[in-house]
Amino acid sequence: MPVRVVESSAPSQVSGANSGKTSPPACTLLSVGQAFSGTQNVSSLQKDEAWRVNVRIQGCDLEHGYLCGTMEALNVPMADTPVVTFWEGEIVDTINYTFFTGKWEATPEDDKKHWDKFPSFSPFKSQVEIDGGKNVDLSNYPYIFMRWKEQYFVNVGTDCGLTIAGFYYVCFSCSDGSISGFYYDPNSSPFQKLELKSTNDGRSGFSFSSYELQ
Numbered sequence: 001m002p003v004r005v006v007e008s009s010a011p012s013q014v015s016g017a018n019s020g021k022t023s024p025p026a027c028t029l030l031s032v033g034q035a036f037s038g039t040q041n042v043s044s045l046q047k048d049e050a051w052r053v054n055v056r057i058q059g060c061d062l063e064h065g066y067l068c069g070t071m072e073a074l075n076v077p078m079a080d081t082p083v084v085t086f087w088e089g090e091i092v093d094t095i096n097y098t099f100f101t102g103k104w105e106a107t108p109e110d111d112k113k114h115w116d117k118f119p120s121f122s123p124f125k126s127q128v129e130i131d132g133g134k135n136v137d138l139s140n141y142p143y144i145f146m147r148w149k150e151q152y153f154v155n156v157g158t159d160c161g162l163t164i165a166g167f168y169y170v171c172f173s174c175s176d177g178s179i180s181g182f183y184y185d186p187n188s189s190p191f192q193k194l195e196l197k198s199t200n201d202g203r204s205g206f207s208f209s210s211y212e213l214q
Contacts, residue, residue, distance in 0.1 A: 065096030
């Protein structure tokens with residue numbers, strides 16, 4: 001949910017999906033109720049800036065490559081309170097979704113540039129460059145690749161000075177529950193990095209305030 005800076009936009013492409021493969025393995029650290037905390041770097045050419053961020057998983061359906069949750073950004077300069085958004089995610093499983101986004105103004109070139117920033121992506125780079133990785137087997141890979149798209153603001157209005165027009169490229173580690181991501185929006189500062197770590201088991205430690213999702 002970065003501050004928007006005007007740049008040029010890019011056209012979207014049509015994505016593909018495949019069938020007949022095995023879904024990513026179930027991971028206890030990627031489950032309903034699990035919480036994560038960390039930072040999002042929103043630095044620009046004018047100044048260095050990072051927001052504290054908390055995320056909680058509200059729904060997860062590996063079979064259909066879907067998950068959703070809430071994201072809370074703290075110490076946002078133009079907001080009087082923490083800003084909470086609801087997001088929905090696509091799990092790259094080459095069954096329901098490939099590495100090519102095909103929407104949200106992301107071209108295959110944008111996809112490749114962002115995925116390439118994750119070291120765990122390197123084994124699939126050559127195949128993804130061909131067809132988005134339609135035939136890549138991710139069923140036993142210790143990392144899960146996702147896209148998170150914020151859908152709406154939960155506790156503030158759209159005039160809060162932030163934008164949720166873009167989305168996050170996300171890499172999740174099944175071994176320790178750490179998350180790294182990069183925000184993409186052609187009208188925002190590029191490659192804003194999201195870094196989160198699992199907070200206990202999601203049932204203790206940090207917890208969100210009570211918000212009603214509609």
